[in-house]
Amino acid sequence: MRSFFTCILLAWMAVFSASAKQITLNITKADQSNDQYQLKLLTEALSRDPDNQYKFNHAQTRLNEGQLINYIQSGEIDVMWGGTNKEYEKIMLPIRIPLFKGLLGHRIFIIRQGEQHRFSNVRSLSDLAEFKMGQGANWADTKVLNAAGLNVVTTTKYHNLFYMLEGGRFDLFPRGVHEPFAEVASRPELNLTVEEDLLLVYPLAAYFFVNSNNFKLAQAIENGLLEMIEDGSFDEFFYSNPMISQALKNAELERRKIFRISNPNMPAATPFDDKKLWFKID
Numbered sequence: 001m002r003s004f005f006t007c008i009l010l011a012w013m014a015v016f017s018a019s020a021k022q023i024t025l026n027i028t029k030a031d032q033s034n035d036q037y038q039l040k041l042l043t044e045a046l047s048r049d050p051d052n053q054y055k056f057n058h059a060q061t062r063l064n065e066g067q068l069i070n071y072i073q074s075g076e077i078d079v080m081w082g083g084t085n086k087e088y089e090k091i092m093l094p095i096r097i098p099l100f101k102g103l104l105g106h107r108i109f110i111i112r113q114g115e116q117h118r119f120s121n122v123r124s125l126s127d128l129a130e131f132k133m134g135q136g137a138n139w140a141d142t143k144v145l146n147a148a149g150l151n152v153v154t155t156t157k158y159h160n161l162f163y164m165l166e167g168g169r170f171d172l173f174p175r176g177v178h179e180p181f182a183e184v185a186s187r188p189e190l191n192l193t194v195e196e197d198l199l200l201v202y203p204l205a206a207y208f209f210v211n212s213n214n215f216k217l218a219q220a221i222e223n224g225l226l227e228m229i230e231d232g233s234f235d236e237f238f239y240s241n242p243m244i245s246q247a248l249k250n251a252e253l254e255r256r257k258i259f260r261i262s263n264p265n266m267p268a269a270t271p272f273d274d275k276k277l278w279f280k281i282d
Helices: 002-019 033-046 065-074 086-091 140-147 158-166 180-185 215-231 233-240 242-251
Strands: 021-027 052-058 080-083 093-095 106-112 132-136 151-155 173-176 192-194 198-201 206-210 257-260
Touching: 033 052, 033 080, 033 206, 033 215, 033 233, 033 242, 065 080, 065 086, 080 140, 093 215, 106 158, 106 180, 132 140, 132 158, 132 173, 140 151, 151 158, 158 173, 158 192, 173 180, 180 192, 180 242, 206 215, 215 233, 233 242
Parallel strands: 021 052, 132 151, 198 257
Antiparallel strands: 080 206, 093 206, 106 173, 106 192, 106 198
16 A cells, blocks of 8 residues: 555656756856855755746856846846845845845954954944955945945955955955855965954845846745745754854854944835844844
8 A cells, every 4th residue: 555655656746847847047156155055045945836846057157246237137147146235126136035034234354363452442333444344346235334434445356355355455354144254264275264352233135136027936936935934944944054053153143242334225125024034143
C-alpha cells in the first residue's frame, strides 16, 4: 500500500514538474556572502510559486548598483537587490519587504587596525562628523549620510573602498551589522578591523526590485516572501543565517553608543507600521 501511494506521489510530482513553466532569470554575479543571503532568500520565495520553476543566469562580472539599475530598466537583468530610495521606486518596481528586516540601516564601521582610540571618545553626531566616511557613489546610504551633515568620500567600485580605507582616503567605512565581520575576514591582507563602540541607525530597507512592467515576477516574489513571513520561515532564515547570527553576536548592539539620523529618501509607501517586518535591538 505504501508503495502504491509513493508511486502516486511521484507521478503527481512528475506531472507538476512537466506542467510548471520553466523561467530563467538574469541576475548579478552573486559571489559575496551578502549576495548569497539574498539569492537564497529569492530562491526560497520563488520556490513557492505553484505555476513556475525558476533558475538563475548569473552575470559574468560583478555589476555596481548603477549598472544594475540600467540593466533592470533595459530588461537585461530581471531582479536586483539593494537599499531603497524615492528615485529607485519611481524607476523600478519594488517588492516592499525588507530583506534584512531593516538591519541594513544599523551601521557599524570598518576602521584601520590600531585606531580604535580615535573613536572611543565620540559622544555626539558632530563628533562623528569630524571623520571621513567611505561609500559607494550610487548607494542609497550616501544621500542619507550627506543629508545628516556627515563627511562622505565615494567611489563607484565596492572593492576599492577597502583599499581606500587602508590607504587613508577616509577613516570609517559604514556597513550593515551583518556585513563587516565577513568582509574584514575575507581580506586578511588588509590592515582593517571592526570598530567596537559606535552604532549609527537610520531607516533603510533593502528590497528586491524588478522592471516597472514585470508585475507577474514582482507578485511571485512578494507572495513567496509573505508566505515565509506568515509561516515563520522568514525569521528562521534570517536569525539562523550564519552571517546574521554571528554578526549580531559579534556586534553586541545593545552596549554600543547609538546615533540616530533620519532618512529623507525613504518613500512614503514604506511599511513601517508592519512591526513583524522589522528588526529591533531589544
